[in-house]
Amino acid sequence: MAKVYNFSAGPAVLPHEVLAEAQSELLDWHGSGMSVMEMSHRGKEFMEIIHDAEHDLRSLMQIPDNYKVLFLQGGASQQFSMVPLNLAPEGSSVDIVNTGHWSRLAIKETRHYARVNVVASSEDTGFDRVPDQSGWKRDPGAAYLHYTSNETIGGLQFPWVPDSEVPLVCDMSSDFLSKEVDVSRFGLIYAGAQKNIGPSGLVVVIVREDLLGRAQASTPTMLDYQIHADADSMYNTPSTWPIYISGLVFKWIASHGGVKGIAARNTEKAGLLYHAIDSSEGFYTTHIQSPFRSSMNAVFRLGNEALEETFLREAARNGLVQLKGHRSVGGIRASIYNAMPIEGVKSLVSFMQDFARQNG
Numbered sequence: 017m018a019k020v021y022n023f024s025a026g027p028a029v030l031p032h033e034v035l036a037e038a039q040s041e042l043l044d045w046h047g048s049g050m051s052v053m054e055m056s057h058r059g060k061e062f063m064e065i066i067h068d069a070e071h072d073l074r075s076l077m078q079i080p081d082n083y084k085v086l087f088l089q090g091g092a093s094q095q096f097s098m099v100p101l102n103l104a105p106e107g108s109s110v111d112i113v114n115t116g117h118w119s120r121l122a123i124k125e126t127r128h129y130a131r132v133n134v135v136a137s138s139e140d141t142g143f144d145r146v147p148d149q150s151g152w153k154r155d156p157g158a159a160y161l162h163y164t165s166n167e168t169i170g171g172l173q174f175p176w177v178p179d180s181e182v183p184l185v186c187d188m189s190s191d192f193l194s195k196e197v198d199v200s201r202f203g204l205i206y207a208g209a210q211k212n213i214g215p216s217g218l219v220v221v222i223v224r225e226d227l228l229g230r231a232q233a234s235t236p237t238m239l240d241y242q243i244h245a246d247a248d249s250m251y252n253t254p255s256t257w258p259i260y261i262s263g264l265v266f267k268w269i270a271s272h273g274g275v276k277g278i279a280a281r282n283t284e285k286a287g288l289l290y291h292a293i294d295s296s297e298g299f300y301t302t303h304i305q306s307p308f309r310s311s312m313n314a315v316f317r318l319g320n321e322a323l324e325e326t327f328l329r330e331a332a333r334n335g336l337v338q339l340k341g342h343r344s345v346g347g348i349r350a351s352i353y354n355a356m357p358i359e360g361v362k363s364l365v366s367f368m369q370d371f372a373r374q375n376g
């Protein structure tokens with residue numbers, strides 16, 4: 017087993033079994049005599065790998081047949097421009113919910129291609145909540161509504177899927193496959209791989225077919241979903257290694273009770289961690305209101321920065337690593353994605369209790 021528990025926000029921990037399997041077939045994939053990294057992306061071996069990955073993802077999420085699954089590059093950030101270029105006709109307007117860092121970047125990039133209507137924002141309360149839907153100022157003529165289901169840096173998560181009359185678009189990068197979602201409610205879902213799926217260099221896009229084929233005229237070929245959909249993600253060389261590892265992760269999820277089983281474990285993990293914060297008598301604090309606390313990234317603070325530095329140092333000495341909060345918010349961030357075993361969370365909680373006792 018790994019010597020440490022890795023709480024990185026991304027690139028993040030991968031299932032130990034998946035890494036071990038990849039290691040065992042690193043030099044010779046299934047008797048092909050080749051490593052996956054060396055294979056032609058159009059050869060029968062890799063075609064089998066990408067086909068299985070798509071098939072397994074479709075069955076995990078019960079993706080309806082009228083949705084395409086695309087394996088693209090450029091990370092989730094590329095989607096900030098790709099989505100409006102493809103889904104917002106010239107001169108149209110787009111609705112976006114502002115819940116923090118990643119939605120702000122989506123808003124900034126979308127403004128290059130469309131008018132942006134920020135339907136709601138919790139910025140004035142420090143992004144401590146998801147604004148209540150009843151107060152959203154929607155544009156009924158919007159090309160789509162975009163939201164970020166989990167703000168990886170702020171530690172803020174939507175506990176529900178917004179209602180929408182217009183196509184719903186979601187940046188699901190950091191809570192993809194962490195709980196069950198009804199794909200049919202969405203026009204498009206995208207997720208960078210390095211949080212909850214696999215290695216960086218891959219972004220998964222799930223898009224309803226009727227939204228394809230309306231890209232703005234100036235859209236570069238490589239940013240046109242239709243091009244990638246028509247070529248089954250093989251218009252150019254896809255990121256073969258990340259697709260292979262992601263495929264192994266999909267099988268790993270399936271063998272752990274599917275998304276439902278994983279979600280139950282995630283709820284238990286997050287429950288343990290937030291209980292440790294809430295029962296610390298103010299030693300650890302989080303400003304996120306409880307219904308919106310992220311089950312993937314728990315962001316919290318200690319009394320002062322010097323104490324946080326000591327916490328991080330001693331945690332690392334105890335094999336609990338990459339717990340530093342994002343530089344824009346400071347503090348501590350424990351990312352507990354699907355692949356973080358419950359033993360890792362228990363180990364962190366027990367360290368937190370000891371540390372509070374010694375420094376309280």
Ligand SMILES: *Cc1c(COP(=O)(O)O)cnc(C)c1O
Pocket residue numbers: 026090091092093094118164166167168187188189190208209211
């Ligand atoms: C990490 C992240 C991104 C950016 O991902 P890249 O792959 O680095 O472009 C976007 N949105 C969310 C919610 C993220 O967590």
